[in-house]
Amino acid sequence: MYRLNKLARIAGLLVAVSLAGCSPSADIQQLNQNEFTLRGMIASDRQQIDALQGQVRRLQDEIAEMKHSAPAPAAESSADVNALNQRIARLESEMAATQAALPNVPAPNPAIPAAEGSAIPGAPAPSGTAPGIPPLATAPSAPAAAAPAKEPSPTWPDDVDQQLQATQNSKEPAAKIYREGLNAMKAGNYPIAIVRFAKVQHNYPKSPLAEPSEYFAANALYESGKFDQAILQFNDLVMRNPSGKYSTQALLRQAQAFMKLNDRIDARLTLQKLIADHAGTPEASAADSMIKSMATD
Numbered sequence: 311m312y313r314l315n316k317l318a319r320i321a322g323l324l325v326a327v328s329l330a331g332c333s334p335s336a337d338i339q340q341l342n343q344n345e346f347t348l349r350g351m352i353a354s355d356r357q358q359i360d361a362l363q364g365q366v367r368r369l370q371d372e373i374a375e376m377k378h379s380a381p382a383p384a385a386e387s388s389a390d391v392n393a394l395n396q397r398i399a400r401l402e403s404e405m406a407a408t409q410a411a412l413p414n415v416p417a418p419n420p421a422i423p424a425a426e427g428s429a430i431p432g433a434p435a436p437s438g439t440a441p442g443i444p445p446l447a448t449a450p451s452a453p454a455a456a457a458p459a460k461e462p463s464p465t466w467p468d469d470v471d472q473q474l475q476a477t478q479n480s481k482e483p484a485a486k487i488y489r490e491g492l493n494a495m496k497a498g499n500y501p502i503a504i505v506r507f508a509k510v511q512h513n514y515p516k517s518p519l520a521e522p523s524e525y526f527a528a529n530a531l532y533e534s535g536k537f538d539q540a541i542l543q544f545n546d547l548v549m550r551n552p553s554g555k556y557s558t559q560a561l562l563r564q565a566q567a568f569m570k571l572n573d574r575i576d577a578r579l580t581l582q583k584l585i586a587d588h589a590g591t592p593e594a595s596a597a598d599s600m601i602k603s604m605a606t607d
Contacts, residue, residue: 462596467495474489483514484514484523488510488522503530508523524550531543538571559593561588565600569600581597582597584597
């Protein structure tokens, strides 16, 4: 019954993890929690197994010692011999029951990464087993995963510095709000940056600062982990200004955002568009490297 309940709990978690991974918009926090709980269950069971195996070894040692030191049968000590034999039989029965209680827990799957921030690593297999006890089954070693492609470094920090310098003495009505957004980006205060850039776009849609505001707002969303919203902003920017100053960077970052959501199909399509429409640019070269890396994963 213990094994059935434990296997049912593990199977339920595995189903939840699988379902969460099927959709690009799955709840990442729930996925991490499921993995964290599953690893905790496995680690706990490993500790129980080690304790039970230690108990088995102690019982076996005690039985062996008692058998070794048992007196030779004699008529005058038959009662003592019978009592000793009964105790040995009782210990052997207790050891058998302890062995039967060992749960059949699968080894941690090395292919499943630990949840971010998790303090529970995959528990190691026991270093040894007691005589007569079959070793615990371990999962076959997973092939080494290919090293993930190095994500191209974002260019927006350099763009922020350039824009701060370029608008230092600007007479544009939107310049003050725009610079507030740029300074918020430099400070890593992305929520404030998003608000300032949105205000430029809303209040000054015809301003030359509206296009870079949308670009920086999309990057602020990306850095905040709001990849869905960042994708929409980057896409809108490219649709409005297909040959604009930030179109190539926007396409590359849009593809990276798709990768963050494990949407490899849309990421590849975006990279192919970048290569086709902007051949010879540094971003097109980075896109080609990303596609090649995706093919080897």
